[in-house]
Amino acid sequence: MCHLHTFKDIINKTILNSENKNKALELNPNVSVDCVIFGFDFDQLHCLLIDSGLSKSTGRSRLAVPGDLIYDNETLDEAANRVLKELTGIDNIYLEQVGAFGDPNRMGKESDKEWLKSMRAEPDARVITVAYFSLVKMNDFNPEASSFAESAGWAPIKEIDELAFDHYEILQCALKQLKRKIKIQPIGFNLLPQKFTLSQLHKLYESILNKPLDKRNFRRKILNLQILTPLNEKQIGVPHKPSQLFEFNEENYQKLSSEGFDNFGF
Amino acid sequence: MCHLHTFKDIINKTILNSENKNKALELNPNVSVDCVIFGFDFDQLHCLLIDSGLSKSTGRSRLAVPGDLIYDNETLDEAANRVLKELTGIDNIYLEQVGAFGDPNRMGKESDKEWLKSMRAEPDARVITVAYFSLVKMNDFNPEASSFAESAGWAPIKEIDELAFDHYEILQCALKQLKRKIKIQPIGFNLLPQKFTLSQLHKLYESILNKPLDKRNFRRKILNLQILTPLNEKQIGVPHKPSQLFEFNEENYQKLSSEGFDNFGF
DNA sequence: CCAAAAGTGTTGAAGTTACACCCATGC
DNA sequence: GCATGGGTGTAACTTCAACACTTTTGG
DSSP states (O other), rough: OOOOOOOOOOOHHHSSGGGGGGGGGGGEEEEEEEEEEEOOOSSEEEEEEEEEEEETTSSEEEEEEEEEEEESSOHHHHHHHHHHHHHHHOOOEEEEEEEEEOTTTOOHHHHHHHHHHOOSSTTOOOOEEEEEEEEEOGGOOOGGSSTTTTTEEEEEEGOOOOOOHHHHHHHHHHHHHHHHHHHSOOOGGGSSSBOOOOOHHHHHHHHTTOOOOHHHHHHHHHHHOOOEEEEEEESOSSSSOHHHHHHHHHHHHHHHHTTTTTOOOO | OOOOOOOHHHHHHHHSSSGGGGGGEEEEEEEEEEEEEEOOOOOSSEEEEEEEETTTTSSSSSEEEEEOOOOOOTTHHHHEEEEEHHHHOSSEEEEEEEEEEEETTTTOSSSHHHHHHHHHHSSSSOEEEEEEEOOOOOGOGGGSSSSSTTTTEEEEEEOOOHHHHHHHHHHHHHHHHHHHHHHHSSSGGGGGGBBBBBHHHHHHHHHHHHHOOOHHHHHHHHTTTTTTEEEEEEEEEEESOOOEEEEEHHHHHHHHHHHHHOOOOO
């Protein structure tokens, strides 16, 4: 799995951040946001997780989805964007709300309580969290090179089987929503670099939908939508026939979606 | 439109309700649930609204979707069910979360503030609301005959153009989700009596999707799903050829959905 | 007998699936 | 020259949309 070893409290970091110092008193103790951040390495779908360090009670490491309590003067979307910006340094990340999770016992595990005590002013408060999923170009955030080198990392979705709090459930809901959405809107482009090949896009769809898709049919469907612009460029340095590169054509997509398109038909 | 005249504070009613007296101190000031309740009268889709009475500042009546702050020891789903039960007296209503709405200014209109002051212990608290939509058989709740005779009523969806707080936006989101969902799961049966005709179901789909559907194609598709049981009964007393009555067949539906059906294809 | 809604089949068009071989490159 | 992934077309099948007339009842 990914390399996540020691614990850094990104929430404290936030509060101490000078820009936010005047907001610190307005943290709402009852509402948080959690962001499931997806990334794609041309092979598998990944999720960005943070590490709480070893739990004293279980001796095991607790991984979680990044999140924070909200400030009373920001919207939920703003709070989610803030969490993303603080962790990855990236603005304008694709973001979509998944829903609210509010089981009173969602933070009830012993190892979770330890963690909460170390990072929350009111660790016993009832917290409802609003979950988001976001899509980032994986190269835009390399945890190894950031200040979160040891507390955040990309984990392949398939290898995640347990998370802190109710985050495993949240991840599954986010994944379900991504699967649904990818079929009716070309949001997958947010996971790829600006220039990409049809094979990369193909693989991305297979990874998200978790099933093989026929190569020729996939290409035909995507190209028929006319939302890809072929570039006068090919892959270089690959040990096989170099592939045509494409760009996502936002203009055509806007035209298409205003005409009422809503289905890729996979 | 529907008949909604005077104001009754269903929230106060809740707090004073003996069963809940011991919970009253645990009302969470920052999180509420709001329920968009849909009903169908065989002609149009309706929504159950409550009336705040006339606003002093605008002189206009403010209609809203029913809702309440949550208790710290209940889940969000439980809170939504509580609101539904208190208003309609019905248990086991079909319920689905729409999402969280948390703009800090969502309760900012003057006329809304008046109302809040009359019903909330902390009228100025930042409140995030979790919206739900629910489907009820319209005959199961007749506001005229209930204790909410004058403060709650069914309004045709098409005639609603303004609501208190951000409830109009919430209604539109709920409606969008209902449209999406009705195409892939037969939840429409929750809006009809146990015995119904294909024409009624047809009209229901047209009302929700807000477009005409071909009669023959509709019947074929629905019948092909084999989730309807034809009864040995017909309509009586109608001034035209009486229609065959059907029941929803839950057993077949379960079988079908476990086999992975997910599309009505409208 | 008239008005009103129920009920019923076919056809052409569109879309979907399944499938196999040659091509360009680096080594 | 060989291994690797890139790129291409067609035929069978399924699904969908469009469309008009006869039937049964109450009044």
